[in-house]
Amino acid sequence: MTLTNSNYFSQENNMKFFSASQFKSFLDCESMALAELKGEYQREKTTALLVGSYVDSYIEGTLDDFKLENPEIFLKNGGGLKADYKHAEYIIQRIERDSLFMQFLSGQKQVIKTGEIEGVPFKIKIDSYSEGKAITDLKVMRSFDREWQDGLKISFVEKWKYDLAMSIYQEIEGNKLPIFLAAVTKEKEPDLAIINIPQERLDVCLDIVKKHVKRFDDIKKGLVEPKRCESCDFCKSTKKLTQIISYEDIGE
Numbered sequence: 212m213t214l215t216n217s218n219y220f221s222q223e224n225n226m227k228f229f230s231a232s233q234f235k236s237f238l239d240c241e242s243m244a245l246a247e248l249k250g251e252y253q254r255e256k257t258t259a260l261l262v263g264s265y266v267d268s269y270i271e272g273t274l275d276d277f278k279l280e281n282p283e284i285f286l287k288n289g290g291g292l293k294a295d296y297k298h299a300e301y302i303i304q305r306i307e308r309d310s311l312f313m314q315f316l317s318g319q320k321q322v323i324k325t326g327e328i329e330g331v332p333f334k335i336k337i338d339s340y341s342e343g344k345a346i347t348d349l350k351v352m353r354s355f356d357r358e359w360q361d362g363l364k365i366s367f368v369e370k371w372k373y374d375l376a377m378s379i380y381q382e383i384e385g386n387k388l389p390i391f392l393a394a395v396t397k398e399k400e401p402d403l404a405i406i407n408i409p410q411e412r413l414d415v416c417l418d419i420v421k422k423h424v425k426r427f428d429d430i431k432k433g434l435v436e437p438k439r440c441e442s443c444d445f446c447k448s449t450k451k452l453t454q455i456i457s458y459e460d461i462g463e
């Protein structure tokens with residue numbers, strides 16, 4: 212079956228193919244990722260996520276469909292867009308004023324490709340594809356501020372594992388094209404950047420994918436039991452108390 216924009220996210224194709232975000236879910240928590248795939252668990256559809264999707268769908272040229280599919284972005288009684296989505300309109304106007312930003316988003320939109328990593332099928336959907344030249348992904352972020360993680364101040368690229376996602380895109384596309392993120396913030400006055408992810412980093416990330424993908428695939432096939440992280444919302448919601456613990460062992 213050919214993957215199209217309408218069946219790309221179908222349960223059947225999510226079971227058949229890994230996507231970059233699915234792989235990231237498995238890295239976060241195997242049990243949650245599997246429950247999500249089986250339709251037993253759904254992550255919260257937050258306003259923050261929807262604002263990002265609003266901008267995505269505009270760039271993609273599908274904003275009208277997005278508005279039909281997400282009536283909750285409008286005020287009741289035909290009162291127009293809610294404030295968060297009016298701000299999304301402002302973000303769009305801001306990026307349209309920057310010619311370099313728009314240039315990086317001027318490739319073919321939402322290009323779907325499939326391939327394999329370590330013999331495991333993957334699907335990718337590229338935001339802006341300039342064949343033979345570059346792969347660019349649009350990211351709408353809360354801010355560009357770095358955050359502390361394990362004693363290091365990391366960028367949003369590492370925090371959300373976009374470097375890892377893009378290593379999958381590059382591998383599946385197959386021509387080692389340069390990788391860019393066209394990033395804009397949701398701040399009152401949006402900040403924007405075109406970010407390159409260097410090949411050394413992509414190589415390191417692809418090794419991480421190769422190291423884990425067979426186990427994750429075995430979990431999807433039901434051959435291996437998924438591990439629980441015991442700290443995500445899914446694990447908390449399915450936790451069953453079996454023992455009493457000491458006060459010294461509570462929390463991280």
Ligand SMILES: [Zn+2]
Pocket residue numbers: 239240241242243439440441442443444445446447
């Ligand atoms: Zn978990």
